[in-house]
Amino acid sequence: MNKLTSTPQFEENIRSSFGIPALRPEFVDDLHREIIQRAETKTHATRPARKLRPAWSITLAILTLLMAVVLIVGPQRVYAAVVRLLGYIPGVGIVDESNPIRVLAEPVSVTRDGITITVTSATLTGDKTYIDYRIFGVPGSAYPRSENITGCMQTEYLRLPDGTQFDRENYGFGAIPVDVDEAIFVIPCIMNTLSGEVPENWELPLRFVPAPADLTVIPVYEEATAAPPSDSTSDKDASATSAVPLDNAISVDKVIETEDGYILIGQFQPQDTSGHWVQTSGLLLTDASGKIVPYTYPNDVIESTPMGGWSVQFKNADLAYPLTISFSGIDLQSTGAETAVEFAFDAGPNPQPGDEWVLNRDFELASYTVTLKSIMANSQNSYSFHFQVDPQVYSVAVEIVGHTANGGGGGGGGGLTDGKVSTSLSYAQFPSGELTVRISNPVLIGDAYTWQGQWSPAKLRTDLPASPSAQSGVCLTIDSLAQLKPAPANPTSGMALMYEQLVDTNQWGLVLYKLDGSQKQVVISAGNWGTLSPDGSKVAYSALDNRIHIIDLASQTEKIIPGAGGFNLHWSPDGKQIAYVGTGDGVINSVFVVNTDGTQARQISDWSYELVAGWSPDSAQIYYVAPYTGGAAWKVYRYDLASSETQELFTIENGTPKALNPKLSPDGEWIAYRGRDNSSLYLVHPDGSDMHLVLDNVSAVGIEWSQSGWLGVSLQNINSDKSTIVLLKPDGCEAYQLPGLSGELEGLFIP
Amino acid sequence: MADNPTALSSKDIRQGPDELALIQAARQNPIIFGELYKRYVNRVYRYLYSRIGNVHEAEDLTAQTFLAAFESFDKFRQDEHFTSWLFSIARHKAMDHFRRRKSAPAIEEMHEIPVENDPLNAVTQSEQAQAMALIIQAIPEKDCELLRLRFLADMSFPEIARFLHRNESAVKKSFYRLLKKLHDQLEDPNE
Numbered sequence: 055m056n057k058l059t060s061t062p063q064f065e066e067n068i069r070s071s072f073g074i075p076a077l078r079p080e081f082v083d084d085l086h087r088e089i090i091q092r093a094e095t096k097t098h099a100t101r102p103a104r105k106l107r108p109a110w111s112i113t114l115a116i117l118t119l120l121m122a123v124v125l126i127v128g129p130q131r132v133y134a135a136v137v138r139l140l141g142y143i144p145g146v147g148i149v150d151e152s153n154p155i156r157v158l159a160e161p162v163s164v165t166r167d168g169i170t171i172t173v174t175s176a177t178l179t180g181d182k183t184y185i186d187y188r189i190f191g192v193p194g195s196a197y198p199r200s201e202n203i204t205g206c207m208q209t210e211y212l213r214l215p216d217g218t219q220f221d222r223e224n225y226g227f228g229a230i231p232v233d234v235d236e237a238i239f240v241i242p243c244i245m246n247t248l249s250g251e252v253p254e255n256w257e258l259p260l261r262f263v264p265a266p267a268d269l270t271v272i273p274v275y276e277e278a279t280a281a282p283p284s285d286s287t288s289d290k291d292a293s294a295t296s297a298v299p300l301d302n303a304i305s306v307d308k309v310i311e312t313e314d315g316y317i318l319i320g321q322f323q324p325q326d327t328s329g330h331w332v333q334t335s336g337l338l339l340t341d342a343s344g345k346i347v348p349y350t351y352p353n354d355v356i357e358s359t360p361m362g363g364w365s366v367q368f369k370n371a372d373l374a375y376p377l378t379i380s381f382s383g384i385d386l387q388s389t390g391a392e393t394a395v396e397f398a399f400d401a402g403p404n405p406q407p408g409d410e411w412v413l414n415r416d417f418e419l420a421s422y423t424v425t426l427k428s429i430m431a432n433s434q435n436s437y438s439f440h441f442q443v444d445p446q447v448y449s450v451a452v453e454i455v456g457h458t459a460n461g462g463g464g465g466g467g468g469g470l471t472d473g474k475v476s477t478s479l480s481y482a483q484f485p486s487g488e489l490t491v492r493i494s495n496p497v498l499i500g501d502a503y504t505w506q507g508q509w510s511p512a513k514l515r516t517d518l519p520a521s522p523s524a525q526s527g528v529c530l531t532i533d534s535l536a537q538l539k540p541a542p543a544n545p546t547s548g549m550a551l552m553y554e555q556l557v558d559t560n561q562w563g564l565v566l567y568k569l570d571g572s573q574k575q576v577v578i579s580a581g582n583w584g585t586l587s588p589d590g591s592k593v594a595y596s597a598l599d600n601r602i603h604i605i606d607l608a609s610q611t612e613k614i615i616p617g618a619g620g621f622n623l624h625w626s627p628d629g630k631q632i633a634y635v636g637t638g639d640g641v642i643n644s645v646f647v648v649n650t651d652g653t654q655a656r657q658i659s660d661w662s663y664e665l666v667a668g669w670s671p672d673s674a675q676i677y678y679v680a681p682y683t684g685g686a687a688w689k690v691y692r693y694d695l696a697s698s699e700t701q702e703l704f705t706i707e708n709g710t711p712k713a714l715n716p717k718l719s720p721d722g723e724w725i726a727y728r729g730r731d732n733s734s735l736y737l738v739h740p741d742g743s744d745m746h747l748v749l750d751n752v753s754a755v756g757i758e759w760s761q762s763g764w765l766g767v768s769l770q771n772i773n774s775d776k777s778t779i780v781l782l783k784p785d786g787c788e789a790y791q792l793p794g795l796s797g798e799l800e801g802l803f804i805p
Numbered sequence: 806m807a808d809n810p811t812a813l814s815s816k817d818i819r820q821g822p823d824e825l826a827l828i829q830a831a832r833q834n835p836i837i838f839g840e841l842y843k844r845y846v847n848r849v850y851r852y853l854y855s856r857i858g859n860v861h862e863a864e865d866l867t868a869q870t871f872l873a874a875f876e877s878f879d880k881f882r883q884d885e886h887f888t889s890w891l892f893s894i895a896r897h898k899a900m901d902h903f904r905r906r907k908s909a910p911a912i913e914e915m916h917e918i919p920v921e922n923d924p925l926n927a928v929t930q931s932e933q934a935q936a937m938a939l940i941i942q943a944i945p946e947k948d949c950e951l952l953r954l955r956f957l958a959d960m961s962f963p964e965i966a967r968f969l970h971r972n973e974s975a976v977k978k979s980f981y982r983l984l985k986k987l988h989d990q991l992e993d994p995n996e
Contacts, residue, residue, distance in 0.1 A: 069956040070934035071941055074851045081864050089842055089875055093835035245880040482959055713833035
């Protein structure tokens with residue numbers, strides 16, 4: 055063996071010697087589901103409460119052996135209030151009320167070397183201490199750029215006067231004794247920063263006082279479980295003797311009466327049969343009239359939601375009880391790894407990303423037909439395998455014999471998605487030459503199931519409005535979105551720049567359309583962060599190598615702006631400059647500006663992780679935002695190009711910690727941005743005044759203004775990479791849908 | 806692996822399968838973290854199993870690792886260092902596990918713990934792999950860790966160097982010396 059190389063077989067021996075059992079698909083799916091549910095809680099994206107996933111709809115239509123087993127859970131369930139020990143504080147969560155609740159006496163700030171840490175609030179309960187704090191002013195240079203160095207990983211803690219230290223436990227700290235009314239909040243170092251680059255060992259003295267009398271603490275009722283209903287359809291296991299039926303898959307465990315509705319927290323525990331597992335869809339909530347009840351995920355009860363549990367928040371208005379809580383699922387059954395076929399495949403001596411082999415080869419597995427349509431080599435030393443399978447088949451396992459994959463994805467769908475299945479396998483090195491591909495273990499689609507539970511409040515509340523009242527200034531809600539009409543001829547004469555998957559390819563690119571979806575023109579097949587020039591004649595975009603390109607749409611000529619690289623591009627109103635977010639030496643995502651001929655490129659900010667909001671109408675000033683660490687809030691700044699002065703304007707407190715996506719209107723009057731629920735859209739004047747909600751919980755993502763004052767927004771569709779595009783005039787709420795478009799909105803031109 | 810119930814939005818994968826773009830997309834849309842999870846779950850599980858030696862506990866720690874990573878992803882800023890960050894969490898989880906148990910299993914125990922009797926989990930080893938397993942049992946823990954990171958966690962040398970806080974060329978030298986040593990011992994068990 056050469057001292058610098060070893061054979062693949064030798065390395066495979068080493069790998070095999072560890073004897074690692076294969077990862078169970080059921081475990082992978084369960085954990086994936088948990089992560090997605092937490093993610094959806096964070097995004098507050100609307101789950102398919104309005105409709106079943108298209109895949110399930112197709113399943114219900116095509117499967118002839120469908121058997122829906124409706125397990126009615128507890129119609130005689132009682133909703134009993136137990137001794138009140140738990141309370142719910144909006145924004146904090148479910149708290150133990152066994153001790154008097156205390157709060158922070160006053161916010162505490164410490165500033166060192168231009169960095170400010172502020173403890174904004176604290177809530178002390180019988181079992182937990184919650185501390186809310188924010189950090190601003192950490193320069194990009196404080197974060198490591200060297201491959202050999204990692205930043206600070208130490209977590210903050212509380213230190214009591216007697217020296218006792220409380221480390222962080224998930225979302226808070228341990229309960230501070232009732233006779234202790236002060237503590238030091240210690241931050242050993244700011245997360246991910248380099249040692250010595252910014253001040254360390256921060257100590258903020260905190261003082262606690264009894265909570266004010268008007269602190270909102272809402273009772274939390276724990277559901278009492280009734281005896282199983284005599285007509286329930288139970289599992290065939292006759293040995294069950296517990297009070298809870300084996301088929302009692304859905305439970306409501308806690309109920310919170312909010313100011314306009316309820317929060318329900320429960321569990322969903324479907325039974326598994328050995329060798330089978332069930333892939334379930336999200337929660338569907340309907341009322342007694344069959345109406346789908348829109349809901350959101352209450353972020354502040356995550357900690358109280360058990361693993362595998364669910365929690366929803368909904369408004370009471372216009373609901374008929376009982377509510378039905380439904381989960382749907384498909385039984386999947388593995389046939390086993392021994393059900394397999396192998397075939398030879400020549401990948402050639404040096405496969406490269408982009409290589410594709412069209413095979414259209416049929417295989418019979420467990421008497422089902424599996425057609426391998428093609429194999430494609432991708433980046434990350436991966437191959438993707440594209441199948442068309444029998445409608446009864448959900449997935450197949452794929453391996454390249456003698457090569458251990460280090461990762462992979464996809465793989466499911468099959469009969470639920472028009473028979474299409476794709477699986478990818480990635481390797482440390484590209485397997486090459488003559489290979490043996492093994493296809494095995496077809497997972498079969500079994501019966502479809504629906505689990506349903508019902509819930510009613512113990513008594514009807516008289517403190518809630520019967521009908522929802524319209525909120526002033528809100529142009530669109532989930533309900534009104536469904537009634538939107540298509541846009542009339544004008545403004546459909548305009549253009550929209552969309553980012554979408556290109557037809558019959560796996561690539562995403564920028565495509566220009568008329569607003570009615572006609573006159574499609576692929577601008578660039580491998581670029582993103584596109585933006586239309588103010589006169590609609592050019593598109594600037596960020597190429598895959600991060601360089602900024604400009605395409606003239608009429609001549610189709612393209613140029614690269616020398617020396618400029620980044621994303622989040624914004625044309626100046628006079629079309630001569632582009633503001634963008636770039637990364638340079640010691641800089642992580644700060645704002646730059648450059649002339650379109652590449653001259654006078656300069657950095658104008660250094661807070662890190664900023665986003666450009668837009669330009670003043672006279673092209674003299676640039677508006678941008680900089681986040682508090684973690685996105686707790688965003689500061690809005692204005693930079694004057696002539697004087698190079700920066701002015702802090704105001705702070706956005708209710709923006710999403712994720713992609714705020716701020717956009718200044720061309721007339722300079724409004725900044726649109728995404729709300730904290732990651733779904734709503736707000737407007738605010740550049741001086742911070744008149745902040746108000748415009749789109750309520752509609753999964754707003756892309757935001758673009760036209761010169762003529764139209765606001766275009768792309769709304770992410772659930773479980774889809776397509777969007778719904780709406781066009782509105784915020785003043786007066788004139789609003790339309792653009793049904794001919796479905797990508798993500800990157801630019802809008804309406805003369 | 807089951808179908809991802811939430812397909813990716815167009816804005817979420819800006820540069821196709823490029824991991825850096827995926828990480829940045831996940832920062833904007835937490836649901837995309839599910840894609841990172843799918844890329845790494847096998848590697849993290851293999852690494853943890855090799856340290857823990859028990860499927861159930863390895864699964865449990867794998868879950869803890871990803872949930873912890875997901876919850877702290879807001880604070881993660883070193884986009885190029887995601888692998889070492891994720892495996893740092895995994896290693897901490899493993900260390901916490903051993904601390905709770907007050908003892909660490911001997912390396913040889915990993916190979917004696919029975920696998921569930923399930924064809925999906927069946928592990929077959931060649932004679933050479935079994936011979937290699939015996940050799941690996943006798944090497945120092947730091948060398949074994951190097952093998953885990955390279956062959957089970959599938960880390961690149963820069964990633965391993967970052968993870969171990971060592972110089973990359975030193976890691977490479979150590980690694981290839983180790984391979985040669987294993988190779989020689991396999992050829993001549995009496996060496």
